[in-house]
Amino acid sequence: MRTIERLSRYRRVLTDPSRQGVSYIFSHTLAALVQVTPSQVRRDIMGLGCAGNPTRGYRVEELLAAIATVVDDDQPQPVILVGIGKLGSALLNFFRGHRPNLQVVAAFDNNPEKVNRIYQGVRCYTLEDLPRIVAAERVSAAILAVPATAAQEAANQVVFAGVCGILNFAPAPLFLPAHVHVESIDLTTALEKVLFHTRHHALSSVVLNPR
């Protein structure tokens, strides 16, 4: 797990409503909740420039402020969505208004029936419009929700237009220049793994309890 991911998770845990009113936290408590080692937590917090109190732990408010300076940006961050299929519209719905300074500014799809339609307040363009809109809106990140067969080509176009960060939902490996950061989420493989385990578990129960 990378630093940014751990910081994001610390914040999720620290802002959980069930911990409202908790002003101090120990590194080992935070470590258990995020499932990393206490020494990792202490290193990360040292990196944030926060100091703890030996008897009370770290001040939650101070941690949250320090995490925000690293993870967040004051500027709204324009993001585009490529692919307005079932998954794309679902993601648009999920990410819209999800973080105050994250904004999906445009959607792209090559289906002529979708182009120029408004999806949840976001206009859909053809992929030909990518360079113009990425430049005009100063977009640096894209959510890719296209079929596997279209993923590499769409990623190429997005990167060519100037995007350097991609959240990829297409179940396909992407080959891109080294400066582009890609996070891939493969929903189908994740569910297949769960189902495989449950079958395997059922089988071992059968072996253990032959009747």
Added chain:
Amino acid sequence: MRTIERLSRYRRVLTDPSRQGVSYIFSHTLAALVQVTPSQVRRDIMGLGCAGNPTRGYRVEELLAAIATVVDDDQPQPVILVGIGKLGSALLNFFRGHRPNLQVVAAFDNNPEKVNRIYQGVRCYTLEDLPRIVAAERVSAAILAVPATAAQEAANQVVFAGVCGILNFAPAPLFLPAHVHVESIDLTTALEKVLFHTRHHALSSVVLNPR
């Protein structure tokens, strides 16, 4: 990456329509497409009991049949969805009809306005009905799409009802018995990582090109 995940990805690559008509594949080709080492591919294929041809590689049809016997089950696999919010309905839409032998048999939500409604052909129940339906439908896997604060409690109830595999979309760590297999997907953290990188990339460009 675990075996099951690699097998799932091999299949994705081998069934890609752009490779239609390709009957043989070399381990190094498959390795490059899935982004693992060729020797890993050869070990996995040996584990499947398939033998390659030194001059032509592995027969695609044979690989696909062998992967299916490991990854798939002939029986339809009943899955439940817990949480019919924005994300839950999106996931229902995505997974419904996605694999022939995967079936979302019931949805659960504690919002009284949702209970007893039909969502894309799937009825929504209260969480009190979990044990009854999990037993009746022989459900072993659940998709969890509830808020972080509700995740642990919902997971407890699901596991208590007999489920041993969870695909968790709640941005919260789950503490569960060891026999339960959990795959977690945190959409928000994934996007935060991409955005963090793009800001960082923009900053280093500024430093490199001060004007």
